[in-house]
Amino acid sequence: MGTVSNNKENNNINSGREGVRGWLNPTRYGWERVSYWLQRLTGLFLLVYFVGHVYETSSITNGIDAWNSMLELTQTIGGHIFLILVIGTSTFHTVNGIRLIFTESGKGLGKPGRPDYPYNPSSLNYIQKSGIWVALLLACIAMLYGGMVLFGEGG
Amino acid sequence: MSNEDNKKVILKVYRTNYNKDDSPHYDKFEVPVKRWTTVLDALLHVKSYSDSSVGIRYSCRMASCGSCGMKINGRPSLACYTKISELKDDVVVCEPLPNFPRIRDLVSDFSQFFSHHKNMKPFIQNDKVSLDIDDKHDLVEFEQTHEDVDKYLQFSYCIRCGLCYSACPTVATDPKFPGPQALSQAYRYEADSRDDSKKTRFNIIDERHGIWRCHFAGSCSVVCPKGVDPALGIQLLKGHMLGLSKNNKKLSNLRTKNKE
Numbered sequence: 001m002g003t004v005s006n007n008k009e010n011n012n013i014n015s016g017r018e019g020v021r022g023w024l025n026p027t028r029y030g031w032e033r034v035s036y037w038l039q040r041l042t043g044l045f046l047l048v049y050f051v052g053h054v055y056e057t058s059s060i061t062n063g064i065d066a067w068n069s070m071l072e073l074t075q076t077i078g079g080h081i082f083l084i085l086v087i088g089t090s091t092f093h094t095v096n097g098i099r100l101i102f103t104e105s106g107k108g109l110g111k112p113g114r115p116d117y118p119y120n121p122s123s124l125n126y127i128q129k130s131g132i133w134v135a136l137l138l139a140c141i142a143m144l145y146g147g148m149v150l151f152g153e154g155g
Numbered sequence: 156m157s158n159e160d161n162k163k164v165i166l167k168v169y170r171t172n173y174n175k176d177d178s179p180h181y182d183k184f185e186v187p188v189k190r191w192t193t194v195l196d197a198l199l200h201v202k203s204y205s206d207s208s209v210g211i212r213y214s215c216r217m218a219s220c221g222s223c224g225m226k227i228n229g230r231p232s233l234a235c236y237t238k239i240s241e242l243k244d245d246v247v248v249c250e251p252l253p254n255f256p257r258i259r260d261l262v263s264d265f266s267q268f269f270s271h272h273k274n275m276k277p278f279i280q281n282d283k284v285s286l287d288i289d290d291k292h293d294l295v296e297f298e299q300t301h302e303d304v305d306k307y308l309q310f311s312y313c314i315r316c317g318l319c320y321s322a323c324p325t326v327a328t329d330p331k332f333p334g335p336q337a338l339s340q341a342y343r344y345e346a347d348s349r350d351d352s353k354k355t356r357f358n359i360i361d362e363r364h365g366i367w368r369c370h371f372a373g374s375c376s377v378v379c380p381k382g383v384d385p386a387l388g389i390q391l392l393k394g395h396m397l398g399l400s401k402n403n404k405k406l407s408n409l410r411t412k413n414k415e
C-alpha cells in the first residue's frame with residue numbers, strides 16, 4: 001500500500017546536479033574518493049596557511065616587536081595545534097600528490113583487458129590504495145612527531 | 156514456507172511531477188521480496204499492485220540497455236542489477252540519478268549526457284575509408300589481432316547507463332565537463348587500431364572544461380556495472396596526451412578483397 005509521507009526537499013530540482021555537496025561526502029565510493037576529498041581539503045587548508053604565513057612573515061617589515069608578537073601567536077596551544085595540522089596536511093598533500101602525478105599519467109593502474117564478472121576495476125587496485133594509506137600513515141607519524149616537539153620539552 | 160519467503164521491505168520512492176506543481180516527496184510502499192528480487196522487480200510490483208503512476212524507465216531487465224539507472228540507498232546503481240537481498244537493509248530508498256535533470260519521479264533527462272558522448276565522435280574515423288558509403292560493395296574490413304582488440308574491448312562494453320556520470324564529483328559542479336563516460340569513449344577510439352583521428356579528439360578534450368578536470372576520484376569505476384573502468388581509460392588517455400606513456404598503436408591494414 002502506498003502512503004504519502006510528504007518529506008519536502010529543497011533539491012536543485014531542475015539540473016539535478018549535486019553541486020559542492022557532490023564532493024563534500026566522501027563516504028560512498030571507497031578510498032579513492034576519500035583521497036580526492038582529503039587532497040582538496042588539505043589543499044584549501046594549505047592555501048589558507050600560505051596566505052597567513054605570508055602575512056605573518058611580512059610583519060617583520062613593521063619592526064622586531066611586531067615580528068615577536070606574531071611569533072608569540074604560534075607559541076599558544078591553539079598555535080601549536082594549527083602547526084600540527086599544517087605538518088599533517090602538508091605531508092598528506094605531498095605524498096598523495098606524488099602518487100597522483102604517477103596515477104594521472106597512467107602509471108600503476110594496470111592494463112585494459114577482457115572484463116569478467118564481478119568486474120573489479122584494475123584502476124582501483126592495491127597499489128593505489130596502499131599509496132593512500134601510506135600518505136595517511138606518514139601524515140599521522142609527522143603530526144605525532146610535530147606534537148612531541150611542539151608540546152614536549154621547551155615546546 | 157521459510158521466513159525468507161515472507162520477507163517484506165519498505166521501498167521509499169522519490170516522487171515529483173513538475174507538470175502538476177507537485178513538490179518532491181517520498182512515497183513508501185511495502186513490497187514482498189525473495190532472495191532474487193531486484194529493485195526493478197520491486198518497483199514493478201509497486202506499479203502493478205500499489206501505484207501505477209510511479210515513473211520509471213527500463214527495458215531489458217538484464218543490465219544491457221542502461222535505462223534503469225537510479226540512486227539506490229545513496230549509490231548510483233542499475234535497478235535491474237541490484238538485488239534487494241544484497242543491500243542488507245529493510246528500507247530501500249530509490250531516487251533519481253544525481254547530476255541529471257529530473258523529468259518525473261525516477262526518470263531523468265539524458266540529453267546532455269548523450270551530447271557529451273556524441274561530441275567525442277564515437278565512431279571509427281580513418282583517412283583510408285570514407286564515412287559516406289552508399290554502395291555496400293564499398294564497405295571494408297580492417298585486420299586486427301586479439302591483442303589489438305584487448306586494448307579497447309572493455310571500454311566498448313559501455314551501455315551508456317550514466318551511473319559513472321552521476322557518481323563523478325567533477326560533473327557535480329561542472330556541466331561542461333564531458334564526464335567519465337564520454338572521456339573513456341575518447342580513449343576507446345584512441346586505443347583502437349582502426350582509428351586514426353587522434354588529433355581531432357585530443358583537440359575536443361584538451362580544453363578548460365576537458366580531461367584535465369578529472370582528478371581520479373575513481374567513483375566512476377566503483378559504480379560502473381559493466382567493468383568498463385572509465386577512470387583507467389581517462390588516466391591512460393592523459394598519459395598519452397602528455398607523451399608519458401607509450402602508445403605503440405599500429406594502424407590496422409585494410410583487408411583487401413583478394414584476400415577473402
Ligand code: SF4
Pocket residue numbers: 312313314315316317318319320335336339375378379380381382383384385
Ligand atoms: S562507463 Fe560504465 S557506468 Fe559509465 S555509462 Fe558506461 S557502462 Fe555506465
Ligand code: FES
Pocket residue numbers: 213214215216217218219220221222223224233234235236
Ligand atoms: S533494464 Fe536494461 S539495464 Fe536495467
